[in-house]
Amino acid sequence: MNSNRLNPLLATSLALFLTAGLPLASMAADHAAPAEAPAADAHAAPAKKPASSASAAKAMGDQVREAVEAGGTANKRITLVVNGKEKKFITMPAKPPAAAAEAPAAAPAKAGEHATEHAPTAAPKHAAVAVNPKASRAYIRAKAAAMTGHESPAAVDAAAAHHDGEVHWAYEGANGPQAWGQLKPEFNACAIGKRQSPINIEESATLQGPAEPLQFNYMPSSGSVVNNGHTIQVDLYGDNAITVRGSTYKLLQFHFHTPSEEQINYRNFAMVAHLVHKNPEGQLAVVAVLLDPGTTNALINKVWTYMPLDTNDRVRMPVGIIDMNDLLPKDQRYYQFMGSLTTPPCTEGVLWMVLKQPTTVSKEQIKLFSQLFPRNARPVQPVNGRAVRDAQ
Ligand SMILES: [Zn+2]
Structure with missing residues (x-):
């Protein structure tokens, strides 16, 4: 009798836990949703990748919610597996409280159509209870979509393309890189420029010789993270600068592309960070830090922590949290050439320095970045006989 009285309390606290846990799972659940995007769309890919910790949390949530919703069978025991390590055993009540049982009814009906897509990422073999998974997953999906206000990157692109009647550039489709130069007169350089970025750097064709070291004067700073619809960018507040070729350029922002836009000997890297600097004359200097798969990048972890969920959403980071030195490789030799912005309006006259040694991510x-931006890299552009220095 005593345990029967306690069970509804347990179930209620589990339901509360699930509700509180939803924001953590929402990003992965939201952007991994391929079913809302066109079937052939590249955005569908992330959902087939292995479970992240967020989706693991979601899987755990699914199991508990399913168990609560299942009700009917008394004293079922489920196993929760977090990151493949932690296990907790919970004995479920004979009857769920009314509130938990009604929760799925709040979900829009259409979400139920796509209920099975996360099945590979769940851990059903550890669950002794698996009843009505469609309703529970659909509910979490709908809730996650409602909280972030959109359903997939494709939906965001479509909305951005229509909200103000303007033409917006993209990385694929009719407004993709091949069309940028025709979208607006001010994007002309994208089509007719002769010093465009990115490029493939062919080492055998570079000018090898002595060059000044890049002087990085970076210090702990604050910044804000913005999702501009094309990338995740950190706008920096603080005195960060590089000195090169007799000029000091202040660091304005950095952002990411996947895969790397730059190629070295026709090879792309997993990602690249572009550090965009400007000198008092208004000239731009971009330092590219190539990113290879490996150990976790501490600085990127901080950026992802404050990653906005929606386009044009901006999240302010704590003061002093960003130290750009953490992103730089030990070996700071570089390739140097003149190029352009790699996004419209593709303005030329940009001094590029690509650090030769990659750092790790x-x-x-x-995976997290590619769930938001599956591919945000402009293809390499003709070198057109440009001098590319290989600074020794
Ligand atoms: Zn860039």
């Missing part, structure tokens, strides 16, 4: 960090 974990597979999980790459």
Whole structure:
């Protein structure tokens, strides 16, 4: 009798836990949703990748919710597996409280159509209870979509393309890189420029010789993270600068592309960070830090922590949290050439320095970014006889 009285309390607290846990799972659940995107769309890919910790949390949530919703069978025991390590055993009540049982009814009906797509990422073999998974997953999906206000990157692109009647550039489709130069007169350089970026750097064709070291004067700073619809960008507040070729350029922002836009000997890297600097004359200097899969990148972890969920959403980071030195490789030799912005309006006259030594980014960090931006890299452009220095 005593345990029967306690069971509804347990179920209620589990339901509360699930509700509180939804924001953590929402990003992965939201952007991994291929079913809302066109079937052939590249955005569908992330959902087939292995479970992240967020989706693991979601899987755990699914199991508990299913168990609560299932009700009917008394004293079922489920196993929760978190990151493949922690296990907790919970004995479920004979009857769920009314509130938990009604929760799925709040979900829009259409969400139920796509209920099975996360099945590979769940851990059903550890669950002794698996009743009505469609309703529970659909509910979490609908809730996650409602909280972030959109359903997939494709939906965001479509909305951005229509909200103000303007033409917007993209990385694929009719407004993709091949069309940028025709979208607006001010994007002309994208089509007719002769010093465009990115390029493939062919080492055998570079000018090898002595060059000044890049002087980085970076210090702990604050910044804000913005999702501009094309990338995740950190706008920096603080005195960060580089000195090169007799000029000091202040660091304005950095952002990411996947895969790397730059190629070295026709090879792309998993990602690249572009550090955009400007000198008092208004000239731009971009330092590219190539990112290879490996150990977790501490600085990127901080950026992802404050990653906005929606286009044009901006999240302010704590003061002093960003130290750009953490992103730089030990070996700071570089390739140097003149190029352009790699996004419209593709303005030329940009001094590029591509650091030769990549730094590392974990597979999980790459996965999270590619769930938001599956591919945001302009293809390489003709070198057109440009001098590319290989600074020794
Ligand atoms: Zn860039």
